[in-house]
Amino acid sequence: MSRSRTNSARLFSEAQSLIPGGVNSPVRAFKAVGGNPLFIESAQGCRLRDVDGNEYIDYVGSWGPLILGHAHPDVVRAIQQAALRGTSYGAPTPLEVELARKIHHFFPSMERVRLVSSGTEAVMSALRVARAFTGRDKILKFDGCYHGHSDSLLVQSGSGVATLGLPDSAGVPSEFTSHTLSIPFNDLEALEKAFTKYKNQIAAVIVEPVPANMGVILPGPNFLSELLLLCRKHQTLVIFDEVITGFRLAAGGAQEFFGLSAPLTCLGKIVGGGLPLAAYGGRSDIMKLIAPDGPVYQAGTLSGNPIAVSAGLKTLDILETEKPYGRLEKMAAKLVEGISQAASHSGIALRVQRCGSMLTPFFSDAPVTDFLSAKRSDTSLFGSFFRKMLERGIYLAPSQFEACFVSSAHSDQEIAVTIQRANEALSEVAASV
Ligand SMILES: Cc1ncc(COP(=O)(O)O)c(C=O)c1O
Incomplete structure (x- = not known):
């Protein structure tokens, strides 16, 4: 399961001596979730490939622009x-x-x-x-x-x-x-x-x-x-x-x-x-x-x-x-349902909030309606979930306070794989608390 990230780590260390924090936009640095950022070599459809040859199903989509997926x-x-x-x-x-x-x-x-x-x-x-x-x-x-x-x-x-x-x-x-x-x-x-x-x-x-x-x-x-x-x-x-x-x-x-x-x-x-x-x-x-x-x-x-x-x-x-909106909505709804069920099996308080094809898993048992309630969610659990998903080839937004995006390049198959990985990741998160 463990993925080598030595090339990313080397590049990040080199980047830090040349670029503030090693990144050209702060949230890319993974500070909110721990670990080092992946350096990306290429991307196609809903998949990213890093400089160590690892592949990931991508739910960041360059922070929103890539509704059609990469390199359409x-x-x-x-x-x-x-x-x-x-x-x-x-x-x-x-x-x-x-x-x-x-x-x-x-x-x-x-x-x-x-x-x-x-x-x-x-x-x-x-x-x-x-x-x-x-x-x-x-x-x-x-x-x-x-x-x-x-x-x-x-x-x-x-x-x-x-x-x-x-x-x-x-x-x-x-x-x-x-x-x-x-x-x-x-x-x-x-x-x-x-x-x-x-x-x-x-x-x-x-x-x-x-x-x-x-x-x-x-x-x-x-x-x-x-x-x-x-x-x-x-x-x-x-x-x-x-x-x-x-x-x-x-x-x-x-x-x-x-x-x-x-x-x-x-x-x-x-x-x-x-x-x-x-x-x-x-x-x-x-x-x-x-x-x-x-x-x-x-x-x-x-x-x-x-x-x-x-x-x-x-x-x-x-x-x-x-007109991909109906299909995007269905895939995102399925993803939310799958992750929510996985959380309830693991006994973890998780609310996945969604509108259309954008969604965020909040580690919280109360409704999240504003910044104050968002800040009450458990960001250390989020970080742990993020890292366990990354380890399993799923690239989520690297912060509790961001959205994940489903693109038209995702298919039911990738959604099913993501739900399966979320099941594994959440039971590990539950075992560690
Ligand atoms: C709602 C909203 N407005 C404005 C911006 C700023 O856009 P840019 O990063 O292209 O300057 C962002 C960036 O994420 C955003 O999400």
Whole structure:
């Protein structure tokens, strides 16, 4: 059973002398689960191969983008063909118009769309235009939601009602986050209190409609619709951060899934088909404030990069033709059922929370509805489960506070194998507590 990881270990040690923490994004370092990260050599479909020749069934999918699995042949072909025509022009292309049209088709609320290169950039820019449109400075987010690493959004989870934000990261002056409010997710009362306390001051409420960055948490039955109504009443814009949920829960993201519509939306991950591309957009009366039409400056050398746009377009085309959402949902539901049964056989308190094809196993016996309840789950049990699954060739998200994703490249067979491995792993976890 034991897999050699000597090449990964050697590379990690070398990387640590050259790259901060040995990784180019912190959660890749496996700090939350223990052990060293795997260095990946290649991937195909739902399988990853590391530099020691071990194979894994992958439920990370590059943290969400790879809904079609790794190296989908049509996406790879689109990338190759685009590269042959040149890698970047710094001038408009017909493909950008096509992608904007397609995004608008799936997200009718995105009447105007601006392409950027990362989710962080999309969110940062959406906030800027929201502030310009409303003439207000404050923004409100929810504890445990992640919206990229721009200064004003790195705010410690506030406890209680609408605490003024304190920076969560060294290097962020407190003045930069002094306009950021953070309240518990699913708490409409806290939202109403924030509107009372900061009357006519809140430019935008930004929300992951189904948070995935504190593990998968479901919005209460009326939470999102009431949030939209309250914000309209207070002339505050709502930004749906659909960087994860966009094209994941449905082609039209959480907005289609729940039958809602947001004034501003951010997309990332799937929209770029595995390449660096993201987008923000919304009502045309808001978006017309962006340069060169209006006074809100936002720009990017590689924005709308033709290779990334080609990968994104092909991915969206395939999603439109193949409509994988029913099958994804069924596979994910089966996985949740299998893991939950395995946990109950082993006598372990485990709740697997799921929305569509995204899911998180929380080692907890109480419902997880917000950041506070997510933090009550047993992260050391999660770490142990993660390591035992990895040892058995199953690559889960390496943190309790992330989502696992099922892709259309998974099949019933891989789901069955994963459930079998979860059975073994959970009985070992149970034996060790
Ligand atoms: C909901 C959400 N918004 C924004 C971001 C930031 O996107 P990126 O990592 O592309 O900057 C992420 C990244 O995981 C995310 O999950």
